[in-house]
Amino acid sequence: MDIAKRRIVIIGLDGMPFGLIRDLAGDGTMIHTKRLIKEGTFRQMASSIPAISSVAWSSVITGVNPGAHGIFGFTDLAPGTYRLTFPNFKSLKASPFWEREGSGRSVILNVPATFPARPLNGVQVAGFVALDLERATYPPSLVPWLKSVNYCVDVDSQAAHQSLDLFLRNLDRTLQARVTAYRYLWDQENWDVFMLVFTGTDRLAHFLWHAYEDEEHRYHAAFLNHLHQVDSVIGEIAQRMADEDALIVLSDHGFEALDSDVYVNFFLREQGFLKVEANPPWRWQDIAQGTLAFALDPARMYVNLQGKYPRGSVRPEDRVSVLEDLADALAALEVNGKKVVRRLYRKEELYDGPWLERAPDLVVLANEGFNLRGSIQARQLYGRGTFTGKHSQADAFLLVRGPRSQEATPDHPCVSDVVGIMDRLRQRRWQ
Amino acid sequence: MKLHNADKTCWNCPAIDLAGKVDFRACGQSVERFEKSLGEDEVYVMAECKRRPELGLFDPMGITFEECPEWVESPFGYMLRDMRVMIPGIDGYLGWALALWLGRLGFQVSGIDNYSRRDWVMERGAHTVVPIARMTERLQAAREVLGININFRRMDVTDRGRLREFIDEVKPEAIVHYAECPSAPYSMIDADHAVEVQRNNVLGTLGLLFIMRDAVPETSLLKLGTMGEYGTPLTGRPLFEGMFPADAVLHWEGREWSMGGELTPRDPVSFYHVSKVQDTFNIYEACKYWWLRSYDIMQGVIYGVYTEQVVADPRLRTRFDIDEWFGTVINRFVAQAVIGIPLTIYGAGEQMRGFIGLQDAMQCMTRLICSPPEPGQYGVVNQMSGYYSIRELAEVVARVGRRDFDLPVKIQRVENPRVEADRHPFEPIYERLPDEFGFEPQVSPEEEVYRMFELLTRPDIKSRIQQKSHLILPKTWWSGDKRQVETLEIWDEE
Numbered sequence: 041m042d043i044a045k046r047r048i049v050i051i052g053l054d055g056m057p058f059g060l061i062r063d064l065a066g067d068g069t070m071i072h073t074k075r076l077i078k079e080g081t082f083r084q085m086a087s088s089i090p091a092i093s094s095v096a097w098s099s100v101i102t103g104v105n106p107g108a109h110g111i112f113g114f115t116d117l118a119p120g121t122y123r124l125t126f127p128n129f130k131s132l133k134a135s136p137f138w139e140r141e142g143s144g145r146s147v148i149l150n151v152p153a154t155f156p157a158r159p160l161n162g163v164q165v166a167g168f169v170a171l172d173l174e175r176a177t178y179p180p181s182l183v184p185w186l187k188s189v190n191y192c193v194d195v196d197s198q199a200a201h202q203s204l205d206l207f208l209r210n211l212d213r214t215l216q217a218r219v220t221a222y223r224y225l226w227d228q229e230n231w232d233v234f235m236l237v238f239t240g241t242d243r244l245a246h247f248l249w250h251a252y253e254d255e256e257h258r259y260h261a262a263f264l265n266h267l268h269q270v271d272s273v274i275g276e277i278a279q280r281m282a283d284e285d286a287l288i289v290l291s292d293h294g295f296e297a298l299d300s301d302v303y304v305n306f307f308l309r310e311q312g313f314l315k316v317e318a319n320p321p322w323r324w325q326d327i328a329q330g331t332l333a334f335a336l337d338p339a340r341m342y343v344n345l346q347g348k349y350p351r352g353s354v355r356p357e358d359r360v361s362v363l364e365d366l367a368d369a370l371a372a373l374e375v376n377g378k379k380v381v382r383r384l385y386r387k388e389e390l391y392d393g394p395w396l397e398r399a400p401d402l403v404v405l406a407n408e409g410f411n412l413r414g415s416i417q418a419r420q421l422y423g424r425g426t427f428t429g430k431h432s433q434a435d436a437f438l439l440v441r442g443p444r445s446q447e448a449t450p451d452h453p454c455v456s457d458v459v460g461i462m463d464r465l466r467q468r469r470w471q
Numbered sequence: 472m473k474l475h476n477a478d479k480t481c482w483n484c485p486a487i488d489l490a491g492k493v494d495f496r497a498c499g500q501s502v503e504r505f506e507k508s509l510g511e512d513e514v515y516v517m518a519e520c521k522r523r524p525e526l527g528l529f530d531p532m533g534i535t536f537e538e539c540p541e542w543v544e545s546p547f548g549y550m551l552r553d554m555r556v557m558i559p560g561i562d563g564y565l566g567w568a569l570a571l572w573l574g575r576l577g578f579q580v581s582g583i584d585n586y587s588r589r590d591w592v593m594e595r596g597a598h599t600v601v602p603i604a605r606m607t608e609r610l611q612a613a614r615e616v617l618g619i620n621i622n623f624r625r626m627d628v629t630d631r632g633r634l635r636e637f638i639d640e641v642k643p644e645a646i647v648h649y650a651e652c653p654s655a656p657y658s659m660i661d662a663d664h665a666v667e668v669q670r671n672n673v674l675g676t677l678g679l680l681f682i683m684r685d686a687v688p689e690t691s692l693l694k695l696g697t698m699g700e701y702g703t704p705l706t707g708r709p710l711f712e713g714m715f716p717a718d719a720v721l722h723w724e725g726r727e728w729s730m731g732g733e734l735t736p737r738d739p740v741s742f743y744h745v746s747k748v749q750d751t752f753n754i755y756e757a758c759k760y761w762w763l764r765s766y767d768i769m770q771g772v773i774y775g776v777y778t779e780q781v782v783a784d785p786r787l788r789t790r791f792d793i794d795e796w797f798g799t800v801i802n803r804f805v806a807q808a809v810i811g812i813p814l815t816i817y818g819a820g821e822q823m824r825g826f827i828g829l830q831d832a833m834q835c836m837t838r839l840i841c842s843p844p845e846p847g848q849y850g851v852v853n854q855m856s857g858y859y860s861i862r863e864l865a866e867v868v869a870r871v872g873r874r875d876f877d878l879p880v881k882i883q884r885v886e887n888p889r890v891e892a893d894r895h896p897f898e899p900i901y902e903r904l905p906d907e908f909g910f911e912p913q914v915s916p917e918e919e920v921y922r923m924f925e926l927l928t929r930p931d932i933k934s935r936i937q938q939k940s941h942l943i944l945p946k947t948w949w950s951g952d953k954r955q956v957e958t959l960e961i962w963d964e965e
Contacts, residue, residue: 114495115515124530126493131527152649171490171517171528197494323532337495 041462045144045466047285050098050235050458051274052094054152055242056295058084058437060252064271069264072181072275073439079443084434087293089390089403090338091433093242094127094153094169096292096455099149101458102134104392107391109134111397114169115337116412119398121350124322129154133395135242137233137459138162144232147225150193150218151237152292163225164293167237168194187225191217195240200247201426206249208262213242215266219273226280231464236268236277243281245295249429253297276373280443286465292455297407298428302373304335304378305420309420313371321416329353332362337414341366363402370404375422375450375457382407405433441467475909476548477537481518485644485689486541486551487531488519509852525666536899544742545576546836548909557641559628559679561621561767562589562606565695565773566834568789571780572833574619580620580898581641585651586614586792587671588797591657597794597942600806601776604786612786618813627892628675635682644842646683647693650675650771652813655699655889656925656947657796667960672746673753681868691763691843692754692955693836696897698825700748700769702738702785702909707896711735713751715849726775740891741949759851760893766839767849771825771855771899774801775919775934776926778830789829791927794942801826801916803943804865805923806936808872813883813961815944818893820862820884825899828919831912838908845940864916869889871920876928911948 052063062082065074072251088096088106088468090113098111106112110133118125132153138146146162155166157178166188170176170193176182195214200207206296215238222236244266245252251259278287307313315328325333329351343366345360346352349362354362356384363386373380387399406412440449440461450457481487494514502825518531536542542549550913556573560566574580584606592598604612606623614617622641626633628650631834638646651657651672660669676694683690693907701710711719717731734755737748757763776782792798793806804814835854844850844879859867865882872878887893904910927933946955 114493118529118533121533123533124515124516125526125533126528126530128528169491169493169517323530325533393512 041252042096045142045232046232047231047282048462048466049277049281049285050462051277051287051289051342052097052151052235052237053241053270053289053291054237054239055293055295055431056291057296057432058291058435060295061291061437064264064267067247069268070271070274072278073289074286076274076278076439076441078174080130080287080439081244081445081449083453084440085290086452087431087433087436088455089385089433090340091293091431092338095372097152097154098132098238099456100290100292100458101138102132103137103274103408103427103456104134105391105393105456107387107396107399108393111381113337113340113455114162116398117324117336119344120326120348123156124324126169126386128169130158137462138164144234147229147231147235149236150239151227151235151458158460160430162231163229164223165191166193167239170194172354182221187219189220189224191218191221193239197243197246198328200243200279204247204259207243208259210268211244211266212269212304215240215269215273222277238273240266240294241270241291244377245429247429249295249297251428264459285442287440288458288461288465289439290458291436292462293317294432294437296408296432298411298424300375300408300422300429301411301425302375302421302422303413303415304339304404305414305416306421307370308335309335309375313366313369316416320419324416326416327351333366334416335398335414339404339406339412340420341402342403343401348426367404375410378410380406380408381408399453422436472475472781474537474544474548475838475907479536479842480538481520481529481531481534483544483845484523484536484539484542485549485554485691485843486520487527487689487796489689489846490517490519490528495519499909505842506771509849515653518871526839531700533719541603542735547576547834550576551644552840553577553579553744554645554840555581555641555643556645556647557638557643558647558649559634559682560584560588560651560677561623563649564584564588564792565829566647566649567603567609568778568781568829569649569743569833569836569931570621571613571619571787572611572778573837574621575617575780578838578840580619581624581637581643582638583624583626583628585625585627586691587627587652591652591654591798592792592794593794595657595794595942595963596791597733597797597939598935599790600793600932600939601791602785602935603788603790607645608786612835614786615898616784616787617780618847629671629678631678631682634679636915637654637683639688643690644681645691645693645843646687647695647836647840648676649695650677651695651746652743654796655743658731658746658947659947659949660741660768661951662782663672668743669746669749670742672747677748680753683763684757684761685954688761688763691840692751692763694765694767695756696751696767696769696851697744699740699744699767700737700751700773701909702737703823703892703895704738706891707898709854709898709900711900712853713769726740736755740889755849760846761845764844764846764850766844768839769833769851769853771827771853771858772799772801773829773832774799777913777914777922778833778920785790793890793936794939795945795947800824800861801868801920802923804868805872805920805927807885807943808868808878808880809924809927809933811941812881812940812943813881814865814868814884815883815954816861816865817885817889817945818887820860820865821894822861822891823895823897824861825853825858825901826916827854827856828912828914828916830914830919831856831910834913835904835908838904838910842908852903852905852908853899855899855901856914857916858897858899865915868920871917875921876924883942883961884959886959888952888956890949
């Protein structure tokens with residue numbers, strides 16, 4: 041008996057919270073999504089910890105946790121040094137689903153943390169952080185066409201600092217070019233899996249979350265309009281799909297209002313955990329002898345172990361007691377009378393796999409409204425920048441439409457469940 | 472002792488590909504490529520190392536030259552292993568000497584030239600009194616004698632298409648730009664010559680800047696300027712290194728403004744010097760617009776014949792001009808002394824100038840190549856090892872000639888064909904090369920003048936000087952006149 045696989049379409053909406061898409065589907069802003077929710081299985085989904093796009097999407101495409109895929113944040117330190125590095129697709133230690141045997145032909149468009157692109161059976165245009173289109177694209181022969189339609193990997197977030205109007209125009213242009221690219225690839229390629237991520241949703245939420253929450257805000261309509269446009273594309277894709285194709289729509293993390301940025305390394309300096317050679321420090325190499333712990337963005341805490349770091353100051357046998365002291369100090373941290381920390385996780389609680397050694401020793405989950413930041417240069421404990429929205433961990437969403445979608449979808453999914461869901465959806469008997 | 476460039480980081484290194492500026496606060500990335508990340512936390516510049524791709528993407532401040540295995544210790548600071556240096560103008564007096572000097576240190580040297588210096592000198596009916604070989608012979612001798620392979624391409628620096636191709640092929644990590652006409656009197660001959668000097672110099676440099684923007688933006692440009700760009704302000708204002716120091720203040724009508732970091736006034740003294748000033752502005756702007764990186768080297772008057780490499784074989788000698796257009800003052804003096812013409816000083820001879828010997832200039836250039844500027848940095852150094860009046864230098868030459876070579880050297884004052892003050896205050900600031908780049912002059916004027924006499928008194932060279940002795944005294948007047956200057960006074964005292 042022949043076994044063939046069902047085609048699958050995956051649409052990602054970076055940073056779209058469960059509550060927001062539910063509400064906008066409900067009020068008619070996202071009418072096509074509303075229909076899909078009705079037809080499929082709709083769940084709140086847990087993001088990775090930390091709820092960072094590169095970590096979460098890496099879990100989505102590999103089906104494993106960071107201990108197995110090795111991506112713990114946008115930044116990391118090179119082993120044995122305090123040298124800051126930026127992990128990318130080459131650093132991913134587990135295979136994405138499109139590289140597994142029998143995965144068929146894939147179109148992978150704008151998935152974050154997949155730069156630089158590498159050969160695959162199909163087409164890939166990497167999402168952010170992608171430094172240039174040439175290295176973001178496989179096969180390279182696609183690059184001239186992408187340039188001809190002004191394809192752009194990402195909206196220029198610096199534009200938003202100059203003018204929100206310019207940012208919104210940029211957002212529109214980026215979306216339109218992405219739609220042009222998806223249509224072209226949809227028609228050109230004989231694909232088995234088509235994955236497309238919209239990342240403007242995340243940028244929109246960072247800069248204009250307050251505009252969403254305030255109906256009187258001058259950009260409230262613009263906020264809704266962008267999501268309305270995204271919904272139209274979702275509707276178009278759903279309409280283009282064959283009856284037997286399966287559809288997954290999902291986000292990698294949620295969003296919520298940002299009340300305060302809290303600078304964890306400043307706190308660690310105040311509490312005596314972090315010693316620095318320059319004051320204020322401006323690079324990680326300024327970490328001095330005597331440092332017990334330091335943080336990388338957003339709140340990944342590392343014990344400064346002897347033998348692991350150049351100026352490691354904690355003996356391995358003292359690691360646990362340092363972690364306990366750190367946990368006690370963080371648990372007591374308050375800003376404006378509110379506790380900052382919701383929960384602390386030791387790495388063994390969160391991660392599992394061959395790269396556990398590289399994982400942060402402790403990861404902090406913040407209470408609502410607190411945006412934890414790992415800057416080494418911080419000159420204050422807390423503050424407020426230009427951003428009005430921040431990532432949230434518990435409320436990504438997952439929507440699955442296809443035969444037996446309910447059976448295929450866990451009741452409480454997390455980002456590393458998506459590959460398993462795909463596997464269950466794809467299998468069908470060939471008549 | 473710590474080497475002068477030990478603490479420089481990948482931010483300065485030409486092997487870096489500054490891949491992009493990324494704002495992780497909003498998960499996004501910016502189209503601004505090179506802006507430094509300082510000041511905004513969590514806005515990072517990502518870099519990749521072209522030599523060590525295994526490092527992946529990293530913070531360019533993270534590795535110092537001292538820590539990087541690609542930077543190896545040398546007498547001139549940490550030196551990028553097998554660093555690729557391109558020298559436009561490689562056939563000239565400085566270009567050829569530097570090519571051999573760098574080649575012996577292990578740099579991978581390439582260069583271009585269209586032999587225009589040979590043509591300009593020939594056009595004036597002059598010749599280099601130290602014979603130089605054809606380029607093919609030079610390259611062969613460099614291979615045979617010094618074991619250096621120089622990648623040479625004959626081309627005009629203003630031929631942008633071919634230059635772009637060559638730069639794409641070589642991917643130089645530093646470009647030492649010597650491909651300019653270096654003569655004030657040549658630019659003052661007539662309109663054709665003034666236009667040619669400015670065309671070659673200004674347009675050549677401008678085109679090179681565009682090529683660097685598009686092909687090698689991380690490469691450092693070491694561009695030869697001249698102390699003559701500043702002129703000699705009669706107020707006695709110090710000649711700072713390109714920009715006013717941080718604490719300089721302008722007072723006017725009871726108000727005051729900080730001048731720190733602003734370009735100092737330029738007061739060029741010929742149309743050639745004007746071309747150098749125009750280059751200064753073009754480079755300054757390119758660094759600002761495109762984050763190119765450059766040192767503009769305000770070189771004092773160059774002199775000398777000696778480097779270890781050029782004396783290694785007659786075919787490796789660098790040129791030595793003594794005519795009124797291309798002979799620099801000390802070189803001219805020694806030639807005059809050798810053939811018994813009184814040394815000619817213009818006007819009062821109290822003009823003060825900075826000077827640097829050939830070997831010391833090579834040392835400075837190497838140190839600058841080894842310590843590249845930051846992206847966007849337009850840095851200026853005043854490259855000189857000391858300053859003297861023209862009269863003092865004539866006396867040094869006379870003294871060495873009389874004492875060590877038994878020559879009856881006289882000095883004469885002649886009319887000054889130039890428009891310049893022949894008595895003026897002079898306070899050049901030349902601290903950066905010693906303070907930041909570890910430069911220590913190795914050769915005194917007397918030593919180098921001695922070496923020059925040794926070479927120029929050889930019968931074959933002396934005869935070549937005599938053949939062109941009629942071209943030493945100036946006939947090119949800044950006014951446009953063409954007549955030989957008259958002698959004002961002759962001193963022959965010991």
